[in-house]
Amino acid sequence: MDEPFEHVVRRHGATVLRVCRSVVGHHDAQDAWAETFLAALRAWPALDAGANVEAWLVTIARRKALDTVRGSARRAVPVDVLPEAGERVDEADGVADGLDLWAALGALPERQRRAVALHHLGGLPYPEVAEVLGGTPAAARRAGADGIATLRRTYARWDDEGEPR
Amino acid sequence: MNEQQHAGSGTVVDDGELAALHARLVRDARDAGLLDVAYRVWEGPVGPLLLAATPAGLVRVAFAVQDHDAVLTSLATRISPRVLAAPGRLDAVARQLDEYFAGRRRQFDVPVDLRLLDGFRRTVVERLGEIGYGRTASYAQVAAASGSPRAVRAVGTACALNPVPVVLPCHRVVRSDGSPGRYAGGAEAKLLLLDLERRA
Numbered sequence: 001m002d003e004p005f006e007h008v009v010r011r012h013g014a015t016v017l018r019v020c021r022s023v024v025g026h027h028d029a030q031d032a033w034a035e036t037f038l039a040a041l042r043a044w045p046a047l048d049a050g051a052n053v054e055a056w057l058v059t060i061a062r063r064k065a066l067d068t069v070r071g072s073a074r075r076a077v078p079v080d081v082l083p084e085a086g087e088r089v090d091e092a093d094g095v096a097d098g099l100d101l102w103a104a105l106g107a108l109p110e111r112q113r114r115a116v117a118l119h120h121l122g123g124l125p126y127p128e129v130a131e132v133l134g135g136t137p138a139a140a141r142r143a144g145a146d147g148i149a150t151l152r153r154t155y156a157r158w159d160d161e162g163e164p165r
Numbered sequence: 166m167n168e169q170q171h172a173g174s175g176t177v178v179d180d181g182e183l184a185a186l187h188a189r190l191v192r193d194a195r196d197a198g199l200l201d202v203a204y205r206v207w208e209g210p211v212g213p214l215l216l217a218a219t220p221a222g223l224v225r226v227a228f229a230v231q232d233h234d235a236v237l238t239s240l241a242t243r244i245s246p247r248v249l250a251a252p253g254r255l256d257a258v259a260r261q262l263d264e265y266f267a268g269r270r271r272q273f274d275v276p277v278d279l280r281l282l283d284g285f286r287r288t289v290v291e292r293l294g295e296i297g298y299g300r301t302a303s304y305a306q307v308a309a310a311s312g313s314p315r316a317v318r319a320v321g322t323a324c325a326l327n328p329v330p331v332v333l334p335c336h337r338v339v340r341s342d343g344s345p346g347r348y349a350g351g352a353e354a355k356l357l358l359l360d361l362e363r364r365a
Contacts (some may be wrong), residue, residue: 004202004241004248009187017186038193045246126292141273 001047001152008044009037012054016061022105022121023065032065039064062123068096069132104154105147112147191251203254204237209266210361211354214331216255218249219244222276223258226329228350243281262331268365271298273332281328285313289323295338299362303341325349331358 016036020029022134039060047056086087107115114133118124119140194200203225204217214293215233217225217240224244227236241248257275264270272294279287289311296302302310309318324335330349336358340346348355 002238002242002246004237005246006204006237006249009190009249013183013186013278017178017183030186031191034189034193037190038197038199041190041194041199041247041249042197085198 001044001049001051001053006042008040008053008057012057013037015054016057019058019121020065022117023062024068024079028066028068032061033067035064035067036088066118066124076104107154108147108150112150113142114149115140115143116151120148127143129154180318187250191249191253194247195251195254200249200251200254201247202240203249203251204240205250205252205255205259206233207255207259207262209262210358211331211350214262216258217248218254218258219278219280221280222278222313223255223329223332224278224281226331228330228354231349231350258332265331266361268361269328271365275332277329281325282323284318285311285319286323286326288312289320290327290329290333292334293324293327293333293335293337296334297333299365301337301339301343301359302337304346305341307338321347328329334358337362 005008013033017029017033020032020036024032036057040057040118047053068106105116108116111133115129118129118132126141126144127137129144133140133143191200191203198220200220202217202219203316204215204225207214207216213233214229215225215227215231215236216223217227217237225236225240227233237248256275261270261273261275265273271321279290282290289307292307292310295310295364296307304317304324305314307324308316309315311320313319320338325347327333327349328336330336336348337354338346339359345352345355345359
């Protein structure tokens with residue numbers, strides 16, 4: 001690629017931060033973001049001119065975010081630093097920019113939220129999700145499915161009651 | 166994939182946080198030796214100037230009329246696409262430009278990277294510093310000083326393509342009849358610079 005890398009950061013910085021947050025939460029997302037763009041900057045000159053830059057960045061971001069998650073799992077940090085359901089997420093993100101799946105995701109029980117994030121956003125197969133969360137792959141799959149089902153209900157309710165988005 | 170995109174677009178990202186992350190990226194890039202081209206925009210009497218530097222020194226100064234986006238793209242192609250807005254590397258240049266336009270500085274003292282030039286054009290641009298502050302030289306005189314007295318037109322081209330105008334003073338090269346002649350930053354900018362130096 002021979003486009004100035006600055007343009008890439010400007011165009012995709014926010015998206016990458018969202019991906020990182022959805023996998024690892026707000027705090028660790030900054031480390032994952034920084035590692036993603038540094039890795040991308042290193043590889044940028046050699047990237048194919050026809051490559052889908054956003055997809056490429058999201059792939060790197062998922063990998064970096066998952067590395068962070070796995071690192072935390074290995075270190076067996078006892079306290080999860082993620083927000084209380086709904087609380088900080090609402091405050092930080094509001095519902096200003098439309099259908100706020102992030103807030104709904106934050107409102108899920110922790111296991112479900114992480115299973116959804118790791119599998120659906122992080123692209124991790126369920127056996128690997130299970131390694132991160134503990135328990136069996138079947139249990140991880142069930143947590144993910146329950147989470148998605150709850151999300152669907154949440155949106156349906158919002159739709160029915162016509163609450164502000 | 167749809168769910169992933171929705172989840173992404175539902176997250177409000179704060180500009181301040183992105184700015185802080187950008188600054189961190191610049192530091193990390195510099196520490197890792199990956200900041201090939203750093204740039205900033207400096208605002209002054211001749212309008213916004215794009216300042217760009219490699220680790221070796223100031224590599225480009227561009228006027229707004231030269232289209233900053235196009236200049237950045239050209240730097241990415243010719244030097245490296247590892248280009249980041251990184252004001253810190255240009256602090257010294259910006260400070261000296263402040264002093265110069267306030268009439269308190271007569272020559273610039275920053276490392277200059279002339280890698281964008283070679284051959285005769287480079288020879289010409291390297292000699293520009295010999296024309297003293299507040300003075301002018303004709304294209305013909307510069308041609309003679311560069312060892313090719315008949316290359317008057319080529320001197321004009323070299324000046325027009327000077328990658329670091331103002332800092333390397335191609336504005337001091339004028340026509341033999343004393344009229345200013347052309348300037349990459351526009352005739353008005355050239356007059357302003359000549360006038361500034363005459364009065365200081």
